Amino acid sequence: MANIQINPTRMELSxxxxxxxxxxxxxxxxKDKRDELMKEFISLVEENKMLREKVETKLKKSNxxxxxxxxxxxxxxxxxxxxxxxxxxxIDVTKRNIMGIEVPKFNYATRTPNPNDIYSYxxxxxxxxxxxxxxxxxxxxxxMLKLAEIEKSCQILASEIEKTRRRVNALEHVVIPQTExxxxxxxxxxxxxERSAQVRLMxxxxxx
Amino acid sequence: MYRIAVVGEKDCIYGFAALGLETFPVKTAKEAxxxxxxxxxxxxxxxxxxxxxxxxxYDELMKFASESVTSVVSIPDxxxxxxxxxxxxxxTVIKATxxxxxxx
Numbered sequence: 001m002a003n004i005q006i007n008p009t010r011m012e013l014s015x016x017x018x019x020x021x022x023x024x025x026x027x028x029x030x031k032d033k034r035d036e037l038m039k040e041f042i043s044l045v046e047e048n049k050m051l052r053e054k055v056e057t058k059l060k061k062s063n064x065x066x067x068x069x070x071x072x073x074x075x076x077x078x079x080x081x082x083x084x085x086x087x088x089x090x091i092d093v094t095k096r097n098i099m100g101i102e103v104p105k106f107n108y109a110t111r112t113p114n115p116n117d118i119y120s121y122x123x124x125x126x127x128x129x130x131x132x133x134x135x136x137x138x139x140x141x142x143x144m145l146k147l148a149e150i151e152k153s154c155q156i157l158a159s160e161i162e163k164t165r166r167r168v169n170a171l172e173h174v175v176i177p178q179t180e181x182x183x184x185x186x187x188x189x190x191x192x193x194e195r196s197a198q199v200r201l202m203x204x205x206x207x208x
Numbered sequence: 209m210y211r212i213a214v215v216g217e218k219d220c221i222y223g224f225a226a227l228g229l230e231t232f233p234v235k236t237a238k239e240a241x242x243x244x245x246x247x248x249x250x251x252x253x254x255x256x257x258x259x260x261x262x263x264x265x266y267d268e269l270m271k272f273a274s275e276s277v278t279s280v281v282s283i284p285d286x287x288x289x290x291x292x293x294x295x296x297x298x299x300t301v302i303k304a305t306x307x308x309x310x311x312x
Contacts, residue, residue: 055283067219082225085226091211092209104279137224148281159274162303
């Protein structure tokens with residue numbers, strides 16, 4: 001590289017040679033990491049797409065059911081029935097490790113073990129449509145949880161892949177060629193110096 | 209323990225209350241922004257937002273969410289899905305791989 005100043009010394013030469021070996025090793029490692037991440041990412045993304053389509057169609061159906069349920073009773077009754085939920089859900093976040101990158105894993109816990117606690121209202125004043133709607137929502141919930149987990153993992157993996165790819169490219173197209181050019185420049189210069197010393201000695205008659 | 213929050217128009221989200229999730233009904237995106245900003249400071253693992261709301265505040269939201277454990281997920285609203293979530297997924301794929309391999 002012409003625009004970078006390098007001292008043509010033996011010290012510098014051995015330093016550059018070491019740097020080149022290191023860069024080559026790093027490049028290989030990062031490339032392997034990128035490929036492996038990409039493999040994981042693609043399978044995750046496919047699952048993400050499938051889940052999202054599933055969740056969206058299911059939610060749409062459940063929204064329709066809620067809409068119908070709402071039309072079957074007065075607004076006040078509906079508001080009161082869902083005002084005080086019996087059930088409550090909390091989430092435990094653990095980490096899963098993909099190639100040294102931590103992605104979240106969600107485990108949910110319900111406050112009460114009884115699955116019927118999602119119906120938080122008396123059955124006297126509400127329509128059966130509401131039961132149906134709440135049930136359909138409960139059924140899609142598990143998929144929604146999984147979707148949240150996978151979507152977050154995809155985002156984390158995507159930014160990690162982008163970072164790794166950038167590093168691989170920087171090593172491949174900048175660092176390694178630059179070091180190699182430096183090595184070449186120094187060895188040429190050193191050879192040239194040696195030759196000129198030889199010629200000088202020959203001219204003065206020190207050697208024949 | 210972490211919690212789950214649902215933010216959106218009242219008609220789309222009141223059902224989630226029955227399951228035991230925390231619902232925060234809002235009318236406009238501006239209102240949602242205030243609620244979400246408050247929520248992101250708490251221990252929320254998953255934040256579900258309806259599409260009409262999330263499309264207005266997505267970029268700002270991801271700035272915060274990408275640094276925390278919170279997973280932000282869009283859910284369809286009463287008008288059905290506008291494929292917002294899938295479009296964002298496609299953008300993620302393009303960001304990672306450099307081309308659209310998912311939908312081609």
